[in-house]
Each structure stands twice: as structure tokens, then as C-alpha cells.
Amino acid sequence: xxxxxxxxxxxxxxxxxxxxxxxxxxxxxxxxxxxxxxxxxxxxxxxxxxxxxxxxxxxxxxxxxxxxxxxxxxxxxxxxxxxxxxxxxxxxxxxxxxxxxxxxxxxxxxxxxxxxxxxxxxxxxxxxxxxxxxxxxxxxxxxxxxxxxxxxxxxxxxxxxxxxxxxxxxxxxxxxxxxxxxxxxxxxxxxxxxxxxxxxxxxxxxxxxxxxxxxxxxxxxxxxxxxxxxxxxxxxxxxxxxxxxxxxxxxx
Amino acid sequence: xxxxxxxxxxxxxxxxxxxxxxxxxxxxxxxxxxxxxxxxxxxxxxxxxxxxxxxxxxxxxxxxxxxxxxxxxxxxxxxxxxxxxxxxxxxxxxxxxxxxxxxxxxxxxxxxxxxxxxxxxxxxxxxxxxxxxxxxxxxxxxxxxxxxxxxxxxxxxxxxxxxxxxxxxxxxxxxxxxxxxxxxxxxxxxxxxxxxxxxxxxxxxxxxxxxxxxxxxxxxxxxxxxxxxxxxxxxxxxxxxxxxxxxxxxxxxxxxxxxxxxxxxxxxxxxxxxxxxxx
Numbered sequence: 001x002x003x004x005x006x007x008x009x010x011x012x013x014x015x016x017x018x019x020x021x022x023x024x025x026x027x028x029x030x031x032x033x034x035x036x037x038x039x040x041x042x043x044x045x046x047x048x049x050x051x052x053x054x055x056x057x058x059x060x061x062x063x064x065x066x067x068x069x070x071x072x073x074x075x076x077x078x079x080x081x082x083x084x085x086x087x088x089x090x091x092x093x094x095x096x097x098x099x100x101x102x103x104x105x106x107x108x109x110x111x112x113x114x115x116x117x118x119x120x121x122x123x124x125x126x127x128x129x130x131x132x133x134x135x136x137x138x139x140x141x142x143x144x145x146x147x148x149x150x151x152x153x154x155x156x157x158x159x160x161x162x163x164x165x166x167x168x169x170x171x172x173x174x175x176x177x178x179x180x181x182x183x184x185x186x187x188x189x190x191x192x193x194x195x196x197x198x199x200x201x202x203x204x205x206x207x208x209x210x211x212x213x214x215x216x217x218x219x220x221x222x223x224x225x226x227x228x229x230x231x232x233x234x235x236x237x238x239x240x241x242x243x244x245x246x247x248x249x250x251x252x
Numbered sequence: 253x254x255x256x257x258x259x260x261x262x263x264x265x266x267x268x269x270x271x272x273x274x275x276x277x278x279x280x281x282x283x284x285x286x287x288x289x290x291x292x293x294x295x296x297x298x299x300x301x302x303x304x305x306x307x308x309x310x311x312x313x314x315x316x317x318x319x320x321x322x323x324x325x326x327x328x329x330x331x332x333x334x335x336x337x338x339x340x341x342x343x344x345x346x347x348x349x350x351x352x353x354x355x356x357x358x359x360x361x362x363x364x365x366x367x368x369x370x371x372x373x374x375x376x377x378x379x380x381x382x383x384x385x386x387x388x389x390x391x392x393x394x395x396x397x398x399x400x401x402x403x404x405x406x407x408x409x410x411x412x413x414x415x416x417x418x419x420x421x422x423x424x425x426x427x428x429x430x431x432x433x434x435x436x437x438x439x440x441x442x443x444x445x446x447x448x449x450x451x452x453x454x455x456x457x458x459x460x461x462x463x464x465x466x467x468x469x470x471x472x473x474x475x476x477x478x479x480x481x482x483x484x485x486x487x488x489x490x491x492x493x494x495x496x497x498x499x500x501x502x503x504x505x506x507x508x509x510x511x512x513x514x515x516x517x518x519x520x521x522x523x524x525x526x527x528x529x530x531x
Contacts, residue, residue, distance in 0.1 A: 072436025077356035110350045115343045118327030123354035124376035154379040
């Protein structure tokens with residue numbers, strides 16, 4: 001076996017890198033909840049649980065086995081208000097440089113040109129969950145805009161508004177950003193392998209802080225990759241069987 | 253119409269008047285699709301649909317059939333099958349009045365009605381454009397905030413008291429008690445609504461409240477106005493512990509419903525077909 005083949009054999013797929021990066025954002029959490037239609041965040045949370053020696057609890061909505069809720073749809077929200085959820089994930093049709101999220105549509109409301117499903121629980125959970133991770137695979141100027149057309153949930157609130165929660169990081173197919181609560185803007189933390197800072201700048205519609213040196217996003221080691229392709233694959237497959245078929249290399 | 257007069261789906265559909273404020277469960281929580289077909293067959297109109305707290309195919313088809321004037325929801329989506337085409341078209345055309353909400357607001361407003369309260373306060377929402385477009389939501393001050401705190405504003409949501417709550421469940425008994433397991437938002441819907449109409453897969457000959465292991469997951473008949481047996485009553489959607497959604501139907505639907513003619517065709521066929529078990 002030569003060196004090239006060896007490194008290819010352990011290279012993570014795009015989805016596996018995102019799963020690994022998400023897990024790294026959940027260190028020291030006690031309970032992480034994952035909403036609907038979120039296979040990659042779900043797998044990331046389950047990876048961090050597998051590495052936490054049972055310290056981290058994970059609730060995956062839609063799961064029977066990995067779900068602590070028995071009080072109906074309201075329990076996720078009550079649990080967040082009680083401070084029992086440390087991290088949650090939000091997407092967005094548009095996300096702007098202040099961390100505002102738009103899940104409603106583009107153009108002028110209500111007769112929006114493009115209508116997306118709606119705000120779901122964002123307008124509430126963004127206020128109450130300390131670490132909200134913004135996750136959107138598409139990294140384009142269409143998604144990452146200077147100013148959202150509709151604020152489903154604001155990135156920041158005025159002083160005096162009860163807000164223990166808010167944006168913590170933004171993860172896309174190209175890069176990982178931290179959110180700076182003081183400056184109310186994103187700061188580029190790392191760029192994924194195969195992509196560069198210029199590409200990130202070209203495809204981001206908002207201004208963000210750019211440190212002098214930006215490292216490449218860390219890759220999972222062999223042991224972690226085996227964990228993702230084994231235990232995590234099986235656990236997330238309960239809720240997302242079709243995702244598991246396409247996201248993970250077969251026969252590994 | 254009293255419970256004893258509701259014997260079949262047509263009776264149930266007749267008990268939901270035009271213009272009713274109708275609360276429906278999410279697609280993942282026992283959507284009453286067989287009852288929805290009966291409603292569309294009787295050409296129900298002017299519904300104020302309350303989705304608890306979101307909807308998918310059920311709201312989409314009712315909107316496409318011209319049955320909805322107002323929709324109060326936190327989202328309408330067909331999930332992995334994509335956007336809901338008739339909902340999107342109706343929004344763009346200004347054909348329905350939108351009351352865009354957020355999930356916990358709908359739960360809280362139903363809880364207010366269940367408690368007989370005029371409103372419920374809720375955290376979050378402040379500074380969102382949802383609040384800007386919901387003149388019925390008010391910002392109030394926490395009356396218990398300490399004087400030196402500078403105030404503690406929060407959103408007050410008016411109670412949602414549906415005329416009718418409608419959903420599908422796996423099991424009821426001859427006395428009208430309905431099993432909902434851990435889907436407790438269905439309990440809240442029943443407590444909040446004036447009438448609750450249910451379809452079920454199966455009727456049990458033994459009383460569900462007699463078994464202590466079941467009882468906490470059962471809505472007592474006190475809150476139930478009518479139960480109709482409807483096998484595969486959630487088809488083409490799934491029922492939580494019984495069967496999955498009909499993937500082939502949903503794929504066909506999303507492709508067809510992009511145009512008015514395509515939707516009319518798929519609707520006519522759906523209304524004509526017998527319910528199918530999707531395994």
C-alpha cells in the first residue's frame with residue numbers, strides 16, 4: 001500500500017468533516033437537542049456523546065431511542081427555557097453578518113417572491129439556548145447576505161431583554177466562523193481543506209472579521225472516523241436512513 | 253351535532269362548519285388525512301387553519317382545494333420532499349391571510365385556552381419581524397420585575413381557542429377515550445378546543461382508562477366530541493407507531509402540484525382512491 005492510497009482511505013467525506021466539526025463545537029455541553037431535518041447536526045451531537053463517556057445527553061427530535069421528551073411538542077421549548085439545553089442548531093434561507101436569521105422568504109412580506117417554510121422555533125430558541133450553531137451547507141452570497149429580508153430571529157437584542165442565548169458559530173461547506181457577541185459579527189475561524197480564504201470572501205455577502213492567519217479546519221483522526229462510520233452511523237440511521245445511505249462510504 | 257350522531261367520515265366532515273377555526277396536528281403527529289378528504293369532498297370553505305405547531309401535506313392540500321382563508325402556523329413544508337407548492341403559490345398570489353408564528357407561541361396560546369386564560373406570556377420573539385406582523389401579539393412588562401431592573405418586556409399571546417381540533421390516532425375505545433401516548437400536544441389541543449373530532453385505526457373493546465399503564469397517555473372521552481374508525485387514516489402520510497408515509501405518492505404529488513392543472517388532477521385522483529396502507 002503506498003502513501004497516497006493510505007491517506008485516501010482515511011480521508012473524511014464532506015459530510016463527515018461537518019459532523020466532526022460540529023462535535024468539536026459541543027465540548028462541555030450537558031444536553032444538546034437537534035431539531036427536525038437535521039441529520040448532520042444530529043450525527044455531530046451523537047459523535048460528541050460517544051466521545052464524552054456518557055456525560056453528554058442528546059435529544060434527536062423524531063427519534064424513539066435518543067429522545068428524552070415525553071411531554072409533546074412543547075417540551076423542547078420548556079426545556080430550553082429552564083436552561084436544560086446547552087446547544088441547538090438553526091439553519092436559514094438567509095443569514096446576515098449580525099447573525100439575524102430568515103426562514104420566511106425573500107422580497108417584501110407577506111407576498112414574498114420566494115417563500116420558505118416558516119420560522120419554526122427559531123424566534124424563541126435563539127433567545128434561550130446559550131450555544132446556537134448556525135448550520136447551512138450552501139455558502140453563497142444568496143444565503144450569507146448583508147441584511148436579511150425578514151428577521152425570523154434576531155442575532156442580538158437590546159439591553160434589558162431577557163436573552164441567555166444566541167449565535168455561537170456558523171458552519172458551512174467552506175468554513176467555520178465564530179460569533180463575537182461583543183462586536184456583533186462573525187470572525188473566520190478556519191477554512192475547510194480544498195478551499196481558500198479568497199473563495200470564502202468571494203462567496204460571503206456580509207463583512208466579517210478576518211484574523212491574520214486562518215488555519216485549515218481540523219480533520220478527524222482514524223479512530224474518530226471509525227467512530228463516525230460505526231456507532232454514529234448506526235445511531236443517526238434510526239431517524240435518517242436515507243441520509244446514512246448517501247453520506248457514508250459503504251463497506252467501511 | 254353530538255358525538256352519537258357522528259358515525260362515519262361524512263358525519264365528521266359535516267360537523268366542521270365552513271369558517272371554523274380548525275386546529276390540526278403536525279404531519280408527524282397523526283394527521284387526519286382521511287377526514288381531510290371527506291372535508292374537501294364536502295367542499296369546506298373559509299377555514300381558519302391553526303397548525304400545531306406546523307403542517308405539511310394536510311395544510312397544503314386544503315389550501316390547494318381553496319378551503320383556507322387564514323393560516324396560523326410556524327411552518328408549512330413537505331420536509332425532504334421539498335416546498336409545499338400550493339402553499340407557496342397561495343402566499344405569492346395573496347390568496348391566504350398569513351399569521352406567521354413560532355412553534356412555542358402556538359403551544360402557549362393553546363395552553364392559555366386550556367387554562368381558560370385570555371393570554372399567555374412567552375420569552376423570545378422580541379425584535380423579530382414576526383412580532384411586527386402580528387398586531388394581535390402585545391409586548392407587556394413583567395409585573396414582578398424588580399424596580400431597579402429597568403423592566404423586563406415579554407410578548408403576550410392571545411389564547412387560541414379552536415372551534416374544532418382534528419387528528420388521527422392509533423386507538424380509541426367504545427367509550428370515546430383516545431390513546432395519544434407521548435404526543436401530549438394533542439391533549440392540549442383537545443383541552444383548548446370547543447370540539448375535538450378524532451379518527452383512529454382501531455377501536456378497543458376494553459376501556460383504555462382501566463389500564464394504569466395506558467391511562468396517562470389517554471385523552472378522556474370528556475374532551476372528545478366524536479370518534480370515527482378510519483383504517484390507514486393518515487395515508488398518504490404516516491402514523492407514529494404504525495406505518496410510514498407513502499413515498500411514491502408524495503414524490504408524485506410534489507411533481508404534479510407545481511401547476512394548477514397538475515394539482516387538480518392529483519387531487520381528483522386522491523379523492524377517488526380508497527385509502528391505502530403504506531405498510
